[in-house]
Amino acid sequence: MARGPKQIRDARTLAVRCLVESSRGRRLVPEAMHRFDHALSSRDLAFAHEMVYGTYRYLPGLEKVLARFCPKPKFPPEIRWLLLSSLYQIGFMRTKDYAVFDEANKLAVHLGYPRLKGLVNAVLRNAQRAGDALWRDKDGADWLLPTWLKDLLAGQHGADAVADWTRTWRDRAELAYWRNDAPVSEEERRSDVVPHGFRRQSALPPEWLSEGRIYIQNESSQAVSELACRLKPKTVLDLCAAPGGKSCYVASFSGCDTLVASDMAPERVALIEENRNRLGLDFETLCADATQLAWDKPLCDLVMLDAPCSGIGILGRHPEIKHHKSQPVDESLKKTQAALLKRGWELVAPGGYLLYTVCSLDMSEVPPPPEGAVVDVQALAHMPSGVPLTHFERLFRISPSNVFDGFCGMLLSKPK
Structure with a gap:
């Protein structure tokens, strides 16, 4: 397990480190996240997951925004992912802008790059000043898909199909599972397609897995x-x-x-x-x-x-x-x-x-x-x-x- 010198106690720190680890090792997010020791509440852990998955989801568009304010970026992976995930917060989350600036500046120092604190602050404030126009096309395929993948899918399935799929890929998919015994919770919603399937927005109780129910x-x-x-x-x-x-x-x-x-x-x-x-x-x-x-x-x-x-x-x-x-x-x-x-x-x-x-x-x-x-x-x-x-x-x-x-x-x- 890739543990740091201290247990991670901040959602943004975990998110940035997870993004670095996932990108560097080409790992799926759950595998990358598992490599870090943290002491986050369920609420803070959900916040970290939203930052990671959201940044990845809209990465093509976020990279274009970053390039607009930093045309020739030459900085460590930790600062790159700090900037991209902070831009995601500004454009897509309800986090107050001042909180994004403050936490990003602190995190630049915490990650070991105090000299890049000014760059981080400048990029994020310039993005704020650009206003809503910066995010006008954020639901388009160019924001969600790399060019090679968009072209591949459109070539095989047609632009209309890709547009439909893009709409579904804006949000994180629901959790799906099956079970071979009776439901035990009112939160469980049966699938209307597969006979033994259920759908759920939130995480499953760990005991359901350990008890072999699902x-x-x-x-x-x-x-x-x-x-x-x-x-x-x-x-x-x-x-x-x-x-x-x-x-x-x-x-x-x-x-x-x-x-x-x-x-x-x-x-x-x-x-x-x-x-x-x-x-x-x-x-x-x-x-x-x-x-x-x-x-x-x-x-x-x-x-x-x-x-x-x-x-x-x-x-x-x-x-x-x-x-x-x-x-x-x-x-x-x-x-x-x-x-x-x-x-x-x-x-x-x-x-x-x-x-x-x-x-x-x-x-x-x-x-x-x-x-x-x-x-x-x-x-x-x-x-x-x-x-x-x-x-x-x-x-x-x-x-x-x-x-x-x-x-x-x-x-x-x-x-x-």
Whole structure:
């Protein structure tokens, strides 16, 4: 754990350090946040999260604002993120401007850069003087998406779709989870799409997780898992299964006889087992490279493959992802995706299915179907009603919203 000399007791300090750590290590925000020891109240922790996620969400626009008042910025990462997160407070939060100035000046000193205090103060006050005109276009796609990503999505899905998605990405997505027992709180709101799903604005009580009552999983993943259940497989192989959400869902609700969850790294297999055991489920795990998986069991009724991908479909929950990348996926990852699909298809029994998904909106991350495979539109109709599903020639897309991640995938059946 990347701990400082003292426990962090200030929300803004935690936010800036988290932004630096997330950016430097290309880490997701929860992982970066976990690397710091802090003693914040739940209210202050929520404030820190809002600063971090909001700064990442609107980073393209905030960087343009910063460049306007500091055309050739040459300062340490801590000061850069201090300025960007402070600009976010001025433009998007209810924090009083004088409080932003005062705290930013103090934090510049606290972070070890007292000589840059004047620069921080000048940039923020100039932004204040610019007034509302500075933030006039802050809801546009240029404020939320890097140019390469906006062009990629518009080229594949059209400008209108990107405009719709941009509106959903302005706000942090709702927390979604499923449970296999009865609700215990009036705060729990049932999903109107997935049968075992719930939605919540606030964080979950830690004891719910420790007691094995629920599994946090986005509704797109739940919908894909529910589709798998409705195919009524008796034998299921889940490739690239960590952290195990789809495996646990299918084990809980499908009634299958045999389920094997596989992943290539021992620590990832351990994570599957941790979630399986926490939920009191019983299925086999396997540590293996799925592209070269040795298999001495009967072929499977269903192979699920949630392939490694760019992750650009989950921007509503993790806006940091779009800033950890600077271009579309390379050919190396696409070759891996194709190799996984090829090996997974070899393990499907005649009459069985392969369900391939990526949490990405880049349709090039869905390889061409293997020879002899049937793109099964009829079976895809088992997807729960209400999922924002669009079917193309060979693949399907789940469009992002405040409760759905963006997914692409295909459902293939093997003739008997």
